[in-house]
Amino acid sequence: MADREKVLSVNNLVVNFKTDNGIVQAVRDVSFDLYQGETLCIVGESGSGKSVTSKAIMGILSNNAIIAGGNIIYRGENLLEVSEEEFYKIRGHKIGMIFQDPLSSLNPIVKIGKQITEATLINNDKLKLMYSDIISDDLIRYKNTLAKMNIEINTEKKSIDAFVADCKAKAFKMTKEEKAANEKLIKEKKAGYKDFVKQTKAKYMDKAKELKAVLDVTEKKAKKQVAEYKAEVTKAHKKTEAELKRKLKAASTKEEREAVKAEIAAEEEAFEGKLKITKAEAKKRALEIMREVGIAEPERRYNQYPFEFSGGMRQRIVIAIALTASPEILICDEPTTALDVTIQAQILELINRIKAERNLSCIFITHDLGVVANMADRVAVMYAGKIVEYGTADEIFYDPRHPYTWALLSSIPDVDSKERLEAIPGTPPNMIYPPKGDAFALRSKYAMNIDFREQPPYFKVSDTHYAATWLLDPKAPKVEMPKIVSERIRISLEEDSNE
Numbered sequence: 001m002a003d004r005e006k007v008l009s010v011n012n013l014v015v016n017f018k019t020d021n022g023i024v025q026a027v028r029d030v031s032f033d034l035y036q037g038e039t040l041c042i043v044g045e046s047g048s049g050k051s052v053t054s055k056a057i058m059g060i061l062s063n064n065a066i067i068a069g070g071n072i073i074y075r076g077e078n079l080l081e082v083s084e085e086e087f088y089k090i091r092g093h094k095i096g097m098i099f100q101d102p103l104s105s106l107n108p109i110v111k112i113g114k115q116i117t118e119a120t121l122i123n124n125d126k127l128k129l130m131y132s133d134i135i136s137d138d139l140i141r142y143k144n145t146l147a148k149m150n151i152e153i154n155t156e157k158k159s160i161d162a163f164v165a166d167c168k169a170k171a172f173k174m175t176k177e178e179k180a181a182n183e184k185l186i187k188e189k190k191a192g193y194k195d196f197v198k199q200t201k202a203k204y205m206d207k208a209k210e211l212k213a214v215l216d217v218t219e220k221k222a223k224k225q226v227a228e229y230k231a232e233v234t235k236a237h238k239k240t241e242a243e244l245k246r247k248l249k250a251a252s253t254k255e256e257r258e259a260v261k262a263e264i265a266a267e268e269e270a271f272e273g274k275l276k277i278t279k280a281e282a283k284k285r286a287l288e289i290m291r292e293v294g295i296a297e298p299e300r301r302y303n304q305y306p307f308e309f310s311g312g313m314r315q316r317i318v319i320a321i322a323l324t325a326s327p328e329i330l331i332c333d334e335p336t337t338a339l340d341v342t343i344q345a346q347i348l349e350l351i352n353r354i355k356a357e358r359n360l361s362c363i364f365i366t367h368d369l370g371v372v373a374n375m376a377d378r379v380a381v382m383y384a385g386k387i388v389e390y391g392t393a394d395e396i397f398y399d400p401r402h403p404y405t406w407a408l409l410s411s412i413p414d415v416d417s418k419e420r421l422e423a424i425p426g427t428p429p430n431m432i433y434p435p436k437g438d439a440f441a442l443r444s445k446y447a448m449n450i451d452f453r454e455q456p457p458y459f460k461v462s463d464t465h466y467a468a469t470w471l472l473d474p475k476a477p478k479v480e481m482p483k484i485v486s487e488r489i490r491i492s493l494e495e496d497s498n499e
């Protein structure tokens with residue numbers, strides 16, 4: 001995985017909500033990377049912060065949300081800091097999202113066809129698209145370097161701000177001398193920060209300048225190329241137009257004249273089509289994508305309203321809309337929860353197929369480990385606003401380490417009896433007062449004293465597998481996973497080897 005390109009990187013994300021009852025700590029220091037072409041499943045109970053995490057990536061959190069920390073890096077930009085305009089370009093274009101309830105993401109009074117072509121027709125300037133295509137790689141390389149530099153500086157600034165705030169908070173119970181020493185320390189820290197900024201800038205600036213120079217050259221080239229293309233098609237168009245006008249003059253009968261007029265109209269349209277994505281072209285593309293997502297008779301369906309579609313078909317439309325912008329990343333938030341089991345399986349299969357064909361990177365959110373098994377390359381298990389364990393799908397299913405992951409695995413319904421074997425005891429915590437230490441300790445029979453006091457760090461299980469549980473501390477007593485889980489693993493491994 002390490003050699004694969006990271007397409008998205010979420011670092012130390014903290015999201016709170018202001019409510020009348022207090023501050024809800026919905027996402028508490030979440031970090032993960034998404035690699036090119038993979039599906040990362042985020043799994044966890046209701047309220048664990050899955051949707052809030054994905055909404056933060058899409059920039060669609062509600063007004064009472066406070067992003068209290070962290071960054072989300074996509075192509076060299078911190079999505080939490082980009083301008084409204086830039087975010088608009090990214091959201092729904094480079095990153096597409098599919099929600100749980102397809103009805104709420106469709107406009108009930110607009111025909112399906114119009115809803116699918118809308119995005120295409122807003123960004124329809126072919127010259128602009130051509131230009132950004134040419135410069136894209138160099139631009140990202142340059143921006144990535146700047147983003148790395150800014151993140152280093154911001155992280156240092158935050159740690160110094162915290163230090164200063166801490167010193168100031170302690171100042172009231174200090175003697176005069178201590179206060180003076182304290183002030184001196186703060187000054188030194190601040191001076192140290194200035195040096196740090198200088199050094200960090202020096203460290204990155206040469207590289208950044210070099211990349212900027214490359215970018216400048218590419219931009220010039222791109223401008224020239226676009227201008228040449230425009231001049232060429234305009235010249236050819238003028239020539240054809242002139243010829244057709246001559247032909248029109250020479251035409252002797254009414255029929256001939258009509259025929260030439262039609263030719264002129266076609267030429268106008270063809271010319272426009274070389275500079276802009278036309279309505280006709282957008283429709284053609286929409287019909288292709290409708291076919292791609294498995295909608296029969298797309299021509300007829302194009303002119304229908306959402307209510308004329310079944311739940312599964314609506315979800316296909318929502319997927320089609322997300323695909324029109326050719327996104328790089330697709331975020332699916334419980335896209336099949338509202339559907340019955342057979343339709344659910346079809347939609348999952350569709351997402352898997354599209355993902356492979358278009359080489360998309362996918363974040364797939366679900367509370368259903370059965371779905372995870374069908375979709376995931378890697379899995380992040382979330383509990384109470386934190387990722388408690390992450391690893392490859394095999395590592396999470398065959399070598400789970402966190403008691404919460406064990407609990408989730410024990411609660412998968414049995415394939416034959418469809419019965420949930422063991423419900424997770426207790427209820428999810430109140431996120432206004434999240435528990436100290438390991439938040440799952442209150443519900444876990446494996447909890448130790450330290451679990452109630454201190455947040456466990458991520459312990460490494462393998463290069464790709466980490467779990468935040470004190471059970472992995474070398475000093476912890478040896479604990480086996482629940483029988484029910486180890487039995488299942490044994491059986492499924494046996495089945496695998498018999499196949």
Ligand SMILES: Nc1ncnc2c1ncn2[C@@H]1O[C@H](COP(=O)(O)OP(=O)(O)OP(=O)(O)O)[C@@H](O)[C@H]1O
Nearest residue numbers: 017024026045046047048049050051052053062431
């Ligand atoms: N706008 C909001 N105002 C206040 N609290 C919110 C808001 N949105 C979400 N929350 C809270 O944030 C926490 C995380 O919610 P989130 O929607 O991410 O859960 P989830 O993991 O997606 O759950 P589900 O499986 O039910 O969709 C919950 O405690 C929820 O109540």
Ligand SMILES: [Mg+2]
Nearest residue numbers: 050051052333
């Ligand atoms: Mg949700």
